[in-house]
Amino acid sequence: MIRLTVNGTPREVDVPDDVPLLWVLREELALTGTKFGCGMALCGACTVHLDGKPVRSCVTRLREASGKEVTTIEGVAATPMRVLQEAWALEGTPQCGYCQPGQIMSAIALLRAKPRPTDADVDAVMSANLCRCATYVRIRRAIHRAADMLAAPPPDANKP
DSSP states (O other), X not given: OEEEEETTEEEEEOSOTTSXXXXXXXXXXXXXXXXXXXXXXXXXXXXXXXXXXXXETTTOBHHHHTTSEEEOHHHHTTSTTHHXXXXXXXXXXXXXXXXXXXXXXXXXXXXXXXXXXXXXXXXXXXXXXXXTTXXXXXXXXXXXXXXXXXXXXXXXXXXX
């Protein structure tokens, strides 16, 4: 049995430790938001966070996640970073939507590292995620919108 925490919930899986994390998430834990794209860590569709760092789950073996915290796109809604999902919708970012979970997971890592990224920062980080529909301009706008949303004071912050 391999133990890991997925989206804040302790889990145990009984699969060989060399199975890619992607397949454990999708097939064993029914978390299908993370997508299979290329299987070679080139496209970013399978991006999840392992102890807060983005990894390509198609090449990350289950043994590498043992005892660690895995966050998938399904876990984002319960965090302040849900504003990325809101910004994505407000900007009309997805077309087919296939790459978007991986895009959002990479954008979360970017905003944690640089809360106010420049266009160059966004382009540098997000260029590692491929979008077949080429919504890169909308992705950039959504990231900037999310940065603004995160920086804004809470609605009741100015009340005595």
